Amino acid sequence: ELALAYLKAGFHVLFAGAPGTGKTTLAQFVGYAWDAELGVLPEQMPTGSAPLTTVGNSAWSPFHTIGGLMPTEKGTFISHAGIFIAPESTTDETWRLRNGAVVLDEMNRADLDRCIGELYPLLSGSVERVSPAGLPGVRSIEASPRFRVLATVNDAHLDYIVFPISEGLARRFLRIELLGGSRDDLLMYLGLDGAELHQDPRRVAAHEAVDAFFEVARDHKLLSKAEDDDRLPFGVAYFALLRAWIDGQLETPLTEATVPEQARHLLAGSLRTLGRTKKWTEALRTFLAKV
Numbered sequence: 001e002l003a004l005a006y007l008k009a010g011f012h013v014l015f016a017g018a019p020g021t022g023k024t025t026l027a028q029f030v031g032y033a034w035d036a037e038l039g040v041l042p043e044q045m046p047t048g049s050a051p052l053t054t055v056g057n058s059a060w061s062p063f064h065t066i067g068g069l070m071p072t073e074k075g076t077f078i079s080h081a082g083i084f085i086a087p088e089s090t091t092d093e094t095w096r097l098r099n100g101a102v103v104l105d106e107m108n109r110a111d112l113d114r115c116i117g118e119l120y121p122l123l124s125g126s127v128e129r130v131s132p133a134g135l136p137g138v139r140s141i142e143a144s145p146r147f148r149v150l151a152t153v154n155d156a157h158l159d160y161i162v163f164p165i166s167e168g169l170a171r172r173f174l175r176i177e178l179l180g181g182s183r184d185d186l187l188m189y190l191g192l193d194g195a196e197l198h199q200d201p202r203r204v205a206a207h208e209a210v211d212a213f214f215e216v217a218r219d220h221k222l223l224s225k226a227e228d229d230d231r232l233p234f235g236v237a238y239f240a241l242l243r244a245w246i247d248g249q250l251e252t253p254l255t256e257a258t259v260p261e262q263a264r265h266l267l268a269g270s271l272r273t274l275g276r277t278k279k280w281t282e283a284l285r286t287f288l289a290k291v
Helices: 002-008 023-035 087-091 117-123 183-189 195-199 201-219 236-246 259-270 272-276 278-289
Strands: 012-017 052-055 067-071 077-081 094-096 101-105 140-142 148-154 173-178
Touching: 002 012, 002 023, 002 148, 002 173, 012 023, 023 052, 023 101, 023 148, 077 087, 087 094, 117 140, 183 201, 183 236, 195 201, 201 236, 201 259, 201 278, 236 259, 259 272, 259 278, 272 278
Parallel strands: 012 148, 012 173, 052 101, 094 140, 101 148
Antiparallel strands: 067 077
16 A cells, blocks of 8 residues: 555655565556556456566666667568557657556666666656657657556575666665565465464464474574564565465375474475575474474
């Protein structure tokens, strides 16, 4: 609702946080609510109604974001609309921005200062039109009252293809931080916060595994202190494997293991990618040793 309020006030939104915190899904829901002119976020979104979603790429140029000319088989050229441009507007010498939300996932994987620098005045709402360079036949690009960008950045993933976000770009977005998962967040994600918990051995075992996991993570000083609770440095979506088992969508081949042992192995299996760091390798080993 906060992000939706920002859009209504004319701002663009940047969701930032660790992996698995639901940044992309949340951006799509907010974009859908914006495009449908809803007052609040819906609980469900029709798949076919999701806003235009794209992922930043280090190979992007203004051709991909704003547009340019493409050769035809007849040896001529036709106009190509970039991601931010309304395709139906390219038949005229005045192009305009899309009339709706665009979800720009992993924004810092593209050099946006180079790709959309010409659009910065439009993004801030300081002008109604700009004159693009390098677009023959295009006199101007106009603003659109409904155009909004919902971007995401993964604060925990830095490598050679990640570009820094300049101050000029950052000030055109309002940043919303998504925190890592707490114990209560994880229990809710796994469906273990209801009264029917004790009626299902898998749910009981998974609940006990979560408690043991957070105890180990706390002992190894792997949790961060937040205002409301201790939190993991990643989101609950990492535990999708365990949730599939709880919901009966996954049958583990560990048939000789007890139900509690299966729960712990699947919880640890959800986090195998964390084993690349020594602290998490030791923590997962300690966790499994508690079986």
